[in-house]
Amino acid sequence: MKVLSLHKPGDIRFEDAPTPEPGEGEVLLKVMACGICSSDNDRIFKDGAHVMPIVPGHEFAGQVVEVGEGVDKSLIGKKASVFPMLPCFECPSCKRGDYATCSNYKYYGSRNDGGMGEYRAIKAWNLNILDDSVDYCVGALSEPSAVGHHAAEVGGVKAKDKVFVIGSGTIGLLIGFFAQAKGAEVWIGARRKESTDFAASLGFKTIDTNNTEDEVNKATDGNGMDVVFEAVGSNKCLIDAIQSVAAGGTLVTVGNPVGDMNLPRNVYWRILRKQLTVKGTWNSSYSDKANDWHEVAELMKEKKIPFEKLITRKYKLSQCDEAFDFFRDHSIQKSRVMFVMHEKESEAYNG
Numbered sequence: 001m002k003v004l005s006l007h008k009p010g011d012i013r014f015e016d017a018p019t020p021e022p023g024e025g026e027v028l029l030k031v032m033a034c035g036i037c038s039s040d041n042d043r044i045f046k047d048g049a050h051v052m053p054i055v056p057g058h059e060f061a062g063q064v065v066e067v068g069e070g071v072d073k074s075l076i077g078k079k080a081s082v083f084p085m086l087p088c089f090e091c092p093s094c095k096r097g098d099y100a101t102c103s104n105y106k107y108y109g110s111r112n113d114g115g116m117g118e119y120r121a122i123k124a125w126n127l128n129i130l131d132d133s134v135d136y137c138v139g140a141l142s143e144p145s146a147v148g149h150h151a152a153e154v155g156g157v158k159a160k161d162k163v164f165v166i167g168s169g170t171i172g173l174l175i176g177f178f179a180q181a182k183g184a185e186v187w188i189g190a191r192r193k194e195s196t197d198f199a200a201s202l203g204f205k206t207i208d209t210n211n212t213e214d215e216v217n218k219a220t221d222g223n224g225m226d227v228v229f230e231a232v233g234s235n236k237c238l239i240d241a242i243q244s245v246a247a248g249g250t251l252v253t254v255g256n257p258v259g260d261m262n263l264p265r266n267v268y269w270r271i272l273r274k275q276l277t278v279k280g281t282w283n284s285s286y287s288d289k290a291n292d293w294h295e296v297a298e299l300m301k302e303k304k305i306p307f308e309k310l311i312t313r314k315y316k317l318s319q320c321d322e323a324f325d326f327f328r329d330h331s332i333q334k335s336r337v338m339f340v341m342h343e344k345e346s347e348a349y350n351g
Contacts, residue, residue: 003055003117004320011046014320020113020121022068027075029082029122032136033314036327036337037057037144038169039256044324047132056300057090057339058084060107060115061130061139067263073123077093079130081142082122083117083218083286083293084108084231100150100283107187115140116317118341128293131301137314138307139298141170145300146284146292147254148174150181153292154281155252159183162220166209166241167231167255168195171308171336175229176204176253186341187219189240189289194333202309211241224249224274233257239267245275246263254281310335324338 021030034057037038042055043049046181060154061081067332068260086106087094108114118267130139148171157163163183168190176186180203188199189207196206207215216225224246230237233255242263245251284292299305312334315323320339327337 001118002317002341003113004057006044006049006051006315010045011043012056012320012324014318017117019119019262022066022071022121024069025071025124025292026068026121027064027071027080027124027127028066028068029062029080029120029127030065031060031062031118031120033061033341034339035140035144036082036339038040038267039268040109041324047218054110055113055115055120056109057115057116058082058110059115059143059336060120061136062115062120062341065119067122067124075124075127078127078309079134079136079139080134081130081139081270081297082108082120083126083128083146083284083292084114084143085283085286086112086123086126089289094118097287097289101311102251107257112208112215116339118317124264128297130297133279133303134297134300135308136309139305140338141174141310141336142293142296142300143284144170145296146286147171149178149292149296150284151175151229151231151252151281152178153285154279155179155250157182157184157227158338161226162246163187163229164189164207164216164225164241164244165231165239166244167211167229167232168199171254172229172231173202173204173310173335175231176202179227180204181299192333193220193272196302198335207217209237209240213243215242223247227252229254230250231255231326235259235261236242239263242267244269244277244278245270245274246274249274250277250279252281253278255274265300312336313342314338 085097085101090105107323230241
């Protein structure tokens with residue numbers, strides 16, 4: 001089979017690899033689509049992975065074509081996306097079913113081979129079954145969608161809330177979709193006109209974050225937003241987020257920090273004097289008590305949210321250099337860039 005293999009930072013190769021065989025408790029997934037995440041970009045071109053060589057990719061979907069010992073054969077032929085975390089099941093978080101905060105996890109695409117290859121042996125427990133009507137590229141959006149859904153749940157968004165998402169990346173837009181689905185009025189904040197134009201084309205109100213305070217005051221008659229999501233990870237955006245929350249409102253931090261966070265005294269005072277609720281969110285829920293992945297699979301089946309509009313371009317694995325160059329070109333407005341595999345069945349195109 002063909003894979004993309006990361007040998008060291010900056011050295012990603014399109015090469016042959018043995019097709020894996022599913023072991024006990026595993027299935028063989030014929031990978032049909034895999035998204036490129038910003039964390040993949042950092043891993044491939046800057047930081048490297050925990051183990052190398054490795055096949056990157058943690059946002060992927062495909063079809064079950066074989067099962068290992070102890071796995072229900074009825075899974076063969078099913079469409080599925082993959083919850084990429086491999087919890088230890090032993091730490092206190094795991095014993096509570098809070099796998100996202102596992103202390104000793106592994107991960108498809110960073111510690112174990114991931115989805116940028118034609119086949120992958122996957123633990124059956126990690127399969128998120130998709131309806132047959134769901135496109136594979138849409139299915140590959142399950143991971144960022146589950147993260148966005150989890151953030152919206154943590155924020156406690158409800159009907160008629162005024163919601164402000166700072167950040168127009170894929171996860172920020174997905175948070176916006178899920179907040180809209182709950183009946184909220186949603187603004188997406190970005191600093192580039194191309195980004196606000198794209199958000200507006202998806203049906204969102206927009207705010208230019210070069211002038212956040214004035215625009216939020218104008219949108220809310222000076223009262224602030226009920227729920228604000230910081231989905232960038234910059235110090236400026238965190239400050240803007242705190243200053244945008246209404247008295248008694250909620251701030252949810254989502255973006256991975258690009259550096260240290262430092263709050264001016266008057267901004268910190270706002271948390272106290274406005275009695276704000278500040279919540280952190282990480283990854284997504286995947287257990288019997290709460291499962292963002294199952295919720296997202298149902299929403300994909302219902303087709304009430306235009307997930308497909310977040311897929312900017314598709315490439316074959318053999319086009320990896322072109323795909324990564326496009327992904328890294330920050331002058332171009334984009335959302336998700338996808339690799340599609342098994343070219344006879346899934347024709348790649350650039351839209």
